[in-house]
Every structure is written in structure tokens, then in C-alpha cells.
Amino acid sequence: MRTLKRLLALLVALVVVTCLAGYFAVPGIADRLMNKRAIDPPYPRDEAAEALHKQLVVADLHNDVLLWGRDITQRASHGHVDLPRLRDGNFAIAVFSTVTQTPKGINYESNDSTTDQIGLLARVELWPLRTWNSRTQRALFQAQRFYDAAAKTRGELLLLTKRSAVDSLLARRVRGEQVVGALLSTEGLHALDGKLEHVDTLFAHGFRMLGLTHFFDNDIAASAHGLSKGGLTPLGRLVLHRMELLNMIVDVAHASPATVNDVLRMATRPVIVSHTGVQATCPGPRNLTDDQLKAIAATGGVVGIGYWDGAICTPTAESAAKAIRHAVNVAGIDYVALGSDWDGATTEPFDASGISLVTAALLKERFTAEEIAKIIGGNFVRVLKASLPPG
Numbered sequence: 005m006r007t008l009k010r011l012l013a014l015l016v017a018l019v020v021v022t023c024l025a026g027y028f029a030v031p032g033i034a035d036r037l038m039n040k041r042a043i044d045p046p047y048p049r050d051e052a053a054e055a056l057h058k059q060l061v062v063a064d065l066h067n068d069v070l071l072w073g074r075d076i077t078q079r080a081s082h083g084h085v086d087l088p089r090l091r092d093g094n095f096a097i098a099v100f101s102t103v104t105q106t107p108k109g110i111n112y113e114s115n116d117s118t119t120d121q122i123g124l125l126a127r128v129e130l131w132p133l134r135t136w137n138s139r140t141q142r143a144l145f146q147a148q149r150f151y152d153a154a155a156k157t158r159g160e161l162l163l164l165t166k167r168s169a170v171d172s173l174l175a176r177r178v179r180g181e182q183v184v185g186a187l188l189s190t191e192g193l194h195a196l197d198g199k200l201e202h203v204d205t206l207f208a209h210g211f212r213m214l215g216l217t218h219f220f221d222n223d224i225a226a227s228a229h230g231l232s233k234g235g236l237t238p239l240g241r242l243v244l245h246r247m248e249l250l251n252m253i254v255d256v257a258h259a260s261p262a263t264v265n266d267v268l269r270m271a272t273r274p275v276i277v278s279h280t281g282v283q284a285t286c287p288g289p290r291n292l293t294d295d296q297l298k299a300i301a302a303t304g305g306v307v308g309i310g311y312w313d314g315a316i317c318t319p320t321a322e323s324a325a326k327a328i329r330h331a332v333n334v335a336g337i338d339y340v341a342l343g344s345d346w347d348g349a350t351t352e353p354f355d356a357s358g359i360s361l362v363t364a365a366l367l368k369e370r371f372t373a374e375e376i377a378k379i380i381g382g383n384f385v386r387v388l389k390a391s392l393p394p395g
């Protein structure tokens with residue numbers, strides 16, 4: 005009897021230790037393994053680029069740092085984004101996305117929706133029970149991580165939910181305050197759990213940009229990496245209409261060509277592609293054709309060019325500048341921006357503290373200071389002022 009009790013106690017202890025080890029180690033390990041850098045900071049600084057970069061309003065259109073549960077108010081030794089590194093990069097604006105379901109064996113060509121790696125993560129990391137089977141709740145949980153961080157900073161992270169917030173952010177920065185404006189987004193509208201009314205739920209929780217698809221076809225639209233290669237569904241059309249009514253920004257990153265076409269036919273407001281490359285410099289289903297570049301520009305939106313291998317094939321600042329050059333030649337100088345995909349399970353050439361490397365590469369690519377100011381952030385500011393809810 006006593007042996008049995010001891011055995012039981014040992015078993016319970018083992019389970020507790022395993023759970024604790026899982027809780028503390030697994031998320032950190034996945035984060036470290038999946039969000040790598042080709043070169044660690046500090047990054048080389050070019051004097052002329054640095055002088056220009058300090059004057060710019062710098063914006064990034066997509067990161068996934070909220071997925072990993074790091075304290076974004078503190079500088080981490082791994083990954084790509086946190087408040088200290090955004091400050092090092094002189095960032096005025098960053099879009100924090102949320103990720104609610106990813107397939108096992110994720111790839112750019114063909115994925116179905118039957119597997120759920122984020123559901124697994126939610127269980128291993130002991131996220132609140134409500135998130136285990138609800139993708140809406142997973143998006144809200146990650147948004148709460150942002151709110152908790154923002155509360156800790158006492159105003160140094162400012163959520164942008166309306167147009168006037170952009171003006172006050174920029175005014176505060178002109179006064180020398182080191183405040184960073186943030187937008188909440190989600191990557192794939194499976195985050196609605198199939199319910200149109202959850203567009204309003206996300207809006208109520210501060211989300212102002214929604215990506216229609218991620219790696220698989222959902223009940224809103226087909227993904228570039230899904231099975232059907234179809235377009236918007238009837239529910240997707242209602243969602244798009246609701247988003248436009250609420251002044252939410254539509255992001256077609258990861259969308260299938262047919263989805264992009266359907267959205268562009270319906271949209272009456274600027275459409276964006278938050279993180280992408282161009283097929284001309286890096287072919288593949290992930291990246292934009294020249295026709296798509298022109299069509300996005302025609303809505304008054306922007307395309308955010310990234311730095312990871314899937315976007316620009318050779319992940320360097322120089323290669324990003326070449327993709328940007330092509331996008332500008334095709335779409336026009338007013339329609340190109342930066343979309344890093346930092347902390348998006350990507351290997352990146354540099355983290356947020358190294359963004360002036362892109363400014364240096366754009367100078368080498370013979371863009372003028374005025375043009376660089378538009379690409380680095382000015383164009384996205386224009387979209388925000390035209391797209392966020394008035395007031």
C-alpha cells in the first residue's frame with residue numbers, strides 16, 4: 005500500500021514537473037528556433053543613412069510577436085520585435101498581428117485546415133481554456149497581451165484606433181516623446197469562428213486591420229497557400245462590406261489571386277498587402293504580380309515589402325531595396341511600404357533595431373530622401389489617415 009502511494013506521488017510529481025517544463029521551456033524553444041536572425045545586433049551604421057533615418061516617420065506593417073508571449077516592453081536576446089528595439093529603429097508605427105490557426109507541415113503551395121498548431125500551442129502554454137477551441141478568443145488573448153504591455157509602459161505604446169490618434173502620435177514624436185503607435189490586426193479571418201458579428205467583436209477590442217486569409221482556405225476566402233485557389237465566399241463578401249462600414253483596413257496578404265481580384269472588385273476604400281514580395285524579383289505563390297501591384301495602388305492602398313527569404317529570395321536589405329524599386333516602378337512611389345513579418349516564424353536578416361539598413365540600401369538604390377520618407381512610413385500614414393474611423 006505504501007509503495008503504491010509512493011508510486012502515485014512520484015507519478016503526480018512527474019506530471020507536474022513535465023507540465024512546468026512544458027510551460028516554461030517549449031514556448032521559449034519554439035520562439036528561439038522559429039524567429040532567427042541572419043546577423044545579430046548591433047548592426048553597422050552608415051552615417052548618411054542614419055542622419056536621414058532619424059528624420060523619418062518609420063512604419064512597419066506586420067509582426068507576429070504577440071504570438072510568443074514575450075514581454076514586449078523588455079529587450080529580448082532573440083527574435084525581432086519589442087519596444088526597446090522598435091525605439092532603436094526609430095519606429096513611429098508598428099502593426100501587431102495575431103495568429104489563430106496554422107497547419108501542420110506549413111508550406112506556400114497547398115495546406116488544408118484540418119490541423120491546428122496554435123490550438124496545440126494554446127494547450128501546451130496553458131492559455132485560458134476559452135482559447136482552446138475558439139479562434140476568436142485566441143485573437144483576443146493575443147490582443148490582451150498587447151494591452152497588458154501597453155499598460156506597463158504608461159503611454160509609450162499608443163493603440164491607434166482612430167484618425168486623430170495618428171495626428172497626436174506624430175505630434176508627440178515631434179515633441180521628442182519616444183512613443184510608438186500600434187495597430188492591432190489578425191492574420192486570417194478563420195478568427196471570426198464563422199460569425200459575421202465577430203467582425204464587430206474584433207473592432208470592439210481595438211482591431212483596425214484584418215487579413216482575410218492565412219495558410220489555408222477559410223470560410224471567408226481562399227488562401228494563396230490553400231487547396232481551392234478560389235475567391236471570396238458569400239460570407240466573405242458580407243465581412244468585407246462590414247469591415248468597410250466600420251472603417252477597418254482590409255489586408256490581402258496570403259490571399260489567392262482570385263480572392264485578391266474579388267476584393268478589388270468590391271472594395272471602395274484602400275486595400276493593403278501588409279507583408280509580401282514581388283514576383284519580378286522573387287517568383288512564387290507568396291508574392292505579387294505586376295498587375296496586382298497596379299490594382300492595389302489603384303485603391304489608394306500600399307504594399308509592404310518584407311525581408312525574409314520567401315518575400316525577396318535573398319534576405320538582405322539590398323535585395324529588399326531592389327524589390328521596392330520594382331514595386332515603385334510598377335505601382336508608383338506613393339504605394340510602397342515596409343512589411344517585415346518579424347517574429348512570424350521567419351529567419352530575418354536583421355531585427356527591428358536594424359531597420360536603418362533598409363534606409364541605407366534605398367539610398368544606394370538612388371531613391372531621393374523625399375521618396376524614402378514615403379516608403380519608410382509616409383505612405384502608410386496616408387492610408388491610416390484615410391482609413392481609420394474618423395474622430
Ligand SMILES: [Zn+2]
Nearest residue numbers: 191279345348
Ligand atoms: Zn504572414
